[in-house]
Amino acid sequence: MLMKTGILLSLVLLASYVCSAQTQQDPDWPCIQVLVPEISAASIWDGPSIEEIADPGIFRPHARELVSAVVEKHEPLTESQLDKYIARFDADQRNAALTFLFNSLLDSFNSKRHGQIKSIKLYTKTQIKSARVIERLMEQKVELENRQASAEQLAEVESQLHWQKRMFKEREKSFDYLCELPQEIAQQAGEAARAISAKLAY
Amino acid sequence: MIDNLFTAGGVCGILILSIPAHAYSIYVSNEKDNTLSVIDSENLEVVETIEIGQRPRGLTLSDDNNLLYVCTSDDNHVEVLDLDSHKVVNTLPSGPDPELMALGPDGKLLYIANEDDNLVTVVDLETNSMTTQIPVGIEPEGMGVSPDGKWLVNTSETTNMAHFINLENLEVEHNVLVDTRPRVAQFSPDGSEVWVSAEIGGTISVINVDTKEITTKIKFEVAGLQPEEIQPVGLKFSASGERVFAALGPSSRVAVIDAVNYEVIKYLLVGQRVWNLDFSPDGKYVFTTNGISNDVSVIDTEKLRVIKSIKVGRLPWGIVVRP
Numbered sequence: 353m354l355m356k357t358g359i360l361l362s363l364v365l366l367a368s369y370v371c372s373a374q375t376q377q378d379p380d381w382p383c384i385q386v387l388v389p390e391i392s393a394a395s396i397w398d399g400p401s402i403e404e405i406a407d408p409g410i411f412r413p414h415a416r417e418l419v420s421a422v423v424e425k426h427e428p429l430t431e432s433q434l435d436k437y438i439a440r441f442d443a444d445q446r447n448a449a450l451t452f453l454f455n456s457l458l459d460s461f462n463s464k465r466h467g468q469i470k471s472i473k474l475y476t477k478t479q480i481k482s483a484r485v486i487e488r489l490m491e492q493k494v495e496l497e498n499r500q501a502s503a504e505q506l507a508e509v510e511s512q513l514h515w516q517k518r519m520f521k522e523r524e525k526s527f528d529y530l531c532e533l534p535q536e537i538a539q540q541a542g543e544a545a546r547a548i549s550a551k552l553a554y
Numbered sequence: 555m556i557d558n559l560f561t562a563g564g565v566c567g568i569l570i571l572s573i574p575a576h577a578y579s580i581y582v583s584n585e586k587d588n589t590l591s592v593i594d595s596e597n598l599e600v601v602e603t604i605e606i607g608q609r610p611r612g613l614t615l616s617d618d619n620n621l622l623y624v625c626t627s628d629d630n631h632v633e634v635l636d637l638d639s640h641k642v643v644n645t646l647p648s649g650p651d652p653e654l655m656a657l658g659p660d661g662k663l664l665y666i667a668n669e670d671d672n673l674v675t676v677v678d679l680e681t682n683s684m685t686t687q688i689p690v691g692i693e694p695e696g697m698g699v700s701p702d703g704k705w706l707v708n709t710s711e712t713t714n715m716a717h718f719i720n721l722e723n724l725e726v727e728h729n730v731l732v733d734t735r736p737r738v739a740q741f742s743p744d745g746s747e748v749w750v751s752a753e754i755g756g757t758i759s760v761i762n763v764d765t766k767e768i769t770t771k772i773k774f775e776v777a778g779l780q781p782e783e784i785q786p787v788g789l790k791f792s793a794s795g796e797r798v799f800a801a802l803g804p805s806s807r808v809a810v811i812d813a814v815n816y817e818v819i820k821y822l823l824v825g826q827r828v829w830n831l832d833f834s835p836d837g838k839y840v841f842t843t844n845g846i847s848n849d850v851s852v853i854d855t856e857k858l859r860v861i862k863s864i865k866v867g868r869l870p871w872g873i874v875v876r877p
Contacts, residue, residue, distance in 0.1 A: 386735075386753060386754055386782060386785055386803075386804075387782065388780065388782045388783050388804050389780070389782065390780065392778055392779045392780055392783055393778060394776065394777065394778030395779060395783055395804060395805055395806045395826070396806060396826065398823050535846055538804070538826060538827075538846055539826065539846045539847065539848075542806075542825075542826045542846060542847050543847075546847075
């Protein structure tokens, strides 16, 4: 009975995140937010399509500088940065340059976000493994108690159990923070899209 | 184009001239800031930010529109805001983690979904006390009362059901299986149908109230978007019942649906993660809360265009318009 209770406890520790994963049909996705693997351009942009750009190569080096600043260095895309970027091209290239910049930023944001999603799933797997360790230690403890093992043996297992539970609970606290990271990237991508879109000429 | 959404200064100027003589206020709960933003209809700007309890989400007006009930989920109660003084004048015993609620037909009872406790709590608004709790499915959320006051429909996120609760005996009499993670339940103005959105399922189920059967499932498709991005959440019927505006989450779209033939008329690009919405009293505008872009989009319901974005607090969630 005690063993069953122990096993149940370790499962309960994971319950909230496992439930979320089950309803979302991805066993490794622990977040309440529905997993959206990629931010689509259409969700934040209704400007010209990247396919409409005849010669994207001319924009690449200039866009790369801004992508590096905004995505890699976490800096907001400023109006003056955008004005400087636009000034490098002829007036008739303006919309193509802005569209290329948006697509370059989105690719980079998506790449970063993809890495975050992968890390969150890895973290979930680690927690599931940790829950299994706790479960095994609980079984061991019950077994030791049943055969009236020495106090030292029992203390050793209890100590391991204590630390494993503590680590599990500490890591569990990170889920709320981790689950917000992909949303933060989506927010940054949306802000950049709106800033660029405001510069399109119609 | 998207610049209309975010740099609509010129359009806003036109809008100001067209605002009706009877001004109204829009209240928005900011889940991450523990505040309410108050938007004035005359200028469509935030005129006040009110401190409120922790994690404010669902909002409901009292029958006389003088009080606002706010689900402050992490405080495990409902706060009652006086709309003249903008002070919290009472708290209601809601049960744990209140998320959404619905006012009874006579305005005397408030029905509250307790997400963590699989219950619907009934609160008497004259005595401010809990009268009973009704067991429902796992993670109850959406709440809708039929116009004739006979039925309360509650959705349960994990059980994937719409529970029909008879308001005479407060018992669940029918359960209708809908698609995954149902969120919001809304009755049509004539009470013949209840529409239930399913966030993960990506659909809206139309349930016939007499037969308790799903008659239609509305699906959504937007060019360039992945199916996972289309997550139906908030729903509102126009006063005539001819149209429904549906918030589609991370797709940043509001679907305008013809409620007679169940077809999408138009998808409107609004802010990111659009969650809930409400009509202006004259029905000319719809206001949406956008949880990632932290703004409220204003939709012109006649032209079916987004005419303005209003910055509010972090993670705007609930929204009500006070006439």
